[in-house]
Amino acid sequence: MARAAVFNLLRSQSKQLISRNIHSGYPCRVATWSHTQCAKSNFNSATSIFTAQKRWASQAKTTEDDNKISIGPRKDREDDKDKKDAGIVYYGPISSTLKKVKMLSLSTCCLSVSLGPVITFMTSPGMNVILKGAVASSVIFFSATTTAALHWFVSPYIHKIRWKPGSDSFEVEMMSWLATYIPRTIKFADIRPPETNRPFVTFKANGNFYFVDTEHCHNKALLARLTPQKATNESALKNI
Structure with missing residues (x-):
């Protein structure tokens, strides 16, 4: 009987000890979970602030680059312009x-x-x-x-010329009364000497006069076809 009483006492004490450990460990787990959630929330807030600061710094840099004075178009804008104006061989200065x-x-x-x-x-x-x-x-x-x-x-001033080498025609942009650009297609076979004393006229085609700034037309093949009489006279003078 004494042994049974001791055994029952030990068993009851062990149950109480396990129950105390369980109850004492639950707040720890709750505190650990709360600390983890708090850390995650702080990390997310710091990440959002860092992202916002990075976006603001990028926008500020772009604005600063736009406000800088530079000679000529910027590289990105120049690339966009080249893609848009592909095929243009002459710009009116x-x-x-x-x-x-x-x-x-x-x-x-x-x-x-x-x-x-x-x-x-x-x-x-x-x-x-x-x-x-x-x-x-x-x-x-x-x-x-x-x-x-x-x-x-x-009115004879040509603002742009689009031409593909080997083509028998080219496209020009002229200016109308209302200062808008008007495209026209001209064939090389229709080009004639101006035969007039009107200033700033390079050639005549379909009854209209056209002017090309020869000093800024870097495509010599196109310039030779636009001024056939002038090119023939220069070659004749060289032969003499």
Whole structure:
């Protein structure tokens, strides 16, 4: 009986000890799990902050590169331009300048036609109406004349030439009255000497005059075909 009592006492003490260890270890596991979750949350927050800082630094660098002054187009933009303008063998050196001048001339002409008479008739109430009409008409006529003269002067100017070597035709871009580019296709067989005293004319084709800046046309084969008479005369002079 004594042995059975001792055995029961030991068994009950061992159960109590195991129960205490289990209950005491549960908070540890809860604390460990909470610490792990907290560490994961802090890591995710740090990663998000680092990603945001990296994105901001990249954008700041791009903005800084765009604000830098550089000579000529940037390499990435130049590559895009080359892909877009594939096949172009000639650029008019003052094409952008002519476009700006023409847009300015058109703007002043429109303002003169629309606001010139209004301003003239609203000012100087004592002036004769006929005289006011003459002044307004003179302003409109002068503005329209200068705009037409500018268009006549720069209309033969070729802004771009697209040509594939071996082709019997090429495409040019001309400028219209409204300063927009108009494509035209010209065959080499239609090219004729200008036979006129009009300035800045290189050749004539289909009744229209065209001008190419020979100093900036680096494709000599194309230039020789655009100016056949000039090339023949130069070769004849060399033979003499």
